[in-house]
Amino acid sequence: MRLDIDSLRAFLMVLELGGVTRAAHKLNLTQSAVSHKLTRLEERIGRPILLKGSHGFVPTSDGRSLLSYAERLIALHDEAAAHFRSSELAGEVRLGATEDAACEWLATVLGRFRRLHPRVSLGIRVAQSLVLEQWLRTGEVDLAMMQVFVHDKRPGDLELWREDLIWVQSTDHPLTLGTSIPFVSFDVNCFYRRAAQDALRAAGRSLDIVLECPSCDGVIAGARHGLGVAVIGRRHLGPGLMEIEGGLPAFPQICHIARSGKRLARDLESTLMEAVSEEMIGEPQDRGT
Numbered sequence: 001m002r003l004d005i006d007s008l009r010a011f012l013m014v015l016e017l018g019g020v021t022r023a024a025h026k027l028n029l030t031q032s033a034v035s036h037k038l039t040r041l042e043e044r045i046g047r048p049i050l051l052k053g054s055h056g057f058v059p060t061s062d063g064r065s066l067l068s069y070a071e072r073l074i075a076l077h078d079e080a081a082a083h084f085r086s087s088e089l090a091g092e093v094r095l096g097a098t099e100d101a102a103c104e105w106l107a108t109v110l111g112r113f114r115r116l117h118p119r120v121s122l123g124i125r126v127a128q129s130l131v132l133e134q135w136l137r138t139g140e141v142d143l144a145m146m147q148v149f150v151h152d153k154r155p156g157d158l159e160l161w162r163e164d165l166i167w168v169q170s171t172d173h174p175l176t177l178g179t180s181i182p183f184v185s186f187d188v189n190c191f192y193r194r195a196a197q198d199a200l201r202a203a204g205r206s207l208d209i210v211l212e213c214p215s216c217d218g219v220i221a222g223a224r225h226g227l228g229v230a231v232i233g234r235r236h237l238g239p240g241l242m243e244i245e246g247g248l249p250a251f252p253q254i255c256h257i258a259r260s261g262k263r264l265a266r267d268l269e270s271t272l273m274e275a276v277s278e279e280m281i282g283e284p285q286d287r288g289t
Contacts, residue, residue, distance in 0.1 A: 001044055005077050008070040010037040011049065015067065018056030082116045090119035091268045096132040096141035097124060099216055100233070101160070101256060101280075106145070109279045113272065120268065129191040136261045143272065144259050147191055149252045158258040158273055160280050164234045165192065165251040167244040173226025177247065182228030183207040184219050192231040199249035 013023035014034065024034045042049055049063035059067055097106060102124065114122055127135070129146035136144045145160070153159065169175055175182065181200065185193040185207075197207055210228040213219050216236065223230035224240035231251070237243060258276055260269055 003041070003044065003069075003073070005074060007037040007041040008066075009074055010034045011041055011063075011066070012070050012074065014038065014050065014057050015059060015063075020057075079112065079116060088119070089117045089268060089271055091265055092121040093123070093143065093264065093268065093272060094141045095122065095124045095143050095145070096135050097126055097145040098129055098132065098147060098256070099126055100147075101145040102126045106280065109275055113275050117271070128186060128189040130189045130194065136259060139261065139263065142261050142264050143269070144261075145256065145276075146259065147254050147256055149195075150255050151252060153255055153257060154259070156260065158277055158281075160256045160258060160276075162253055162255045165195065165231055165254055166234050166237065167196075167229055167248045168223055168232055168237060168241045169229045169244055170224055170226040171240050171242045174242075175226065175229065177229070177244075179205050180208045181205060181248075182210045184211045184213070184222035184228045184230040185209050186216075186219060187212050187214060195251055196231050199251065203249055 010023060010027060010029075013026055014020055017023050017026060020031050020034050020038075024031045027034065038050065045062065045066065047062045048060050049066055050057045051060055051063075095110075110122060110124065114120070125135075125141065129148070132141065132144040132146040135141045148157075150162065181196075183193070183196065187193075193207070193209075200206055208228075211219075211222040213222060216232075219230050220232065220236060220238070220241065222228065223232075229244060229248075232241075233254075234243075258273060260273070264272075
């Protein structure tokens with residue numbers, strides 16, 4: 001029995017996207033080509049691996065077993081191919097990222113990138129978006145993964161994902177909000193704090209900073225226990241918090257981007273940007289400041 005990588009990749013993509021048509025588009029193949037690969041895979045295994053459900057294809061019990069092997073085989077294949085294609089890449093990259101970006105999936109991307117390109121020196125610094133923007137401008141980082149409002153995105157930016165900013169407060173300890181709004185903030189360089197101040201100023205209101213905390217968990221805890229209101233990305237809305245609907249100004253949508261300082265060698269920058277785009281575009285919504 002021989003299991004070819006292309007057929008396994010088609011199998012994985014059909015399950016991930018829920019249909020042959022979407023998988024074919026993603027793989028740049030015809031629909032019939034994807035169907036043929038699936039049929040050939042089932043013939044070689046000698047057992048059915050997919051069933052058509054009400055919401056797309058689902059794996060059979062044998063398909064679930066195959067799925068685990070397919071993920072590992074494809075990952076090893078792609079890593080080996082990339083190693084021999086790009087292992088001569090060399091240089092130094094200074095990367096800045098927000099707390100939201102510098103989490104598990106970025107660590108996965110950069111860990112794989114380091115293994116594939118051992119001659120590339122990679123350093124990462126975590127900070128608020130406004131600080132990252134300054135570092136990028138002064139040359140302290142070569143590439144920054146940060147937040148901007150959608151209307152501030154530049155042509156060369158790589159958009160990773162978008163989300164809504166919302167005002168939140170404690171479910172158990174709701175506040176009566178007047179002209180001065182008690183506010184839980186990251187710090188003076190907080191992108192959300194700056195946006196909230198600008199929006200309130202236009203309405204003749206202001207912020208009263210009651211807590212500054214460098215972490216997202218700390219800001220959420222402060223708001224949840226009734227210290228003040230906060231501004232967070234909608235996906236962080238969890239138990240103990242409720243969205244404040246009405247009475248406070250709405251924000252434009254924000255997007256998380258990778259922005260280059262145009263100081264890296266072209267081949268090094270393009271390879272790193274490709275690695276980031278393959279793994280992180282749309283990430284928080286697909287898997288889940």
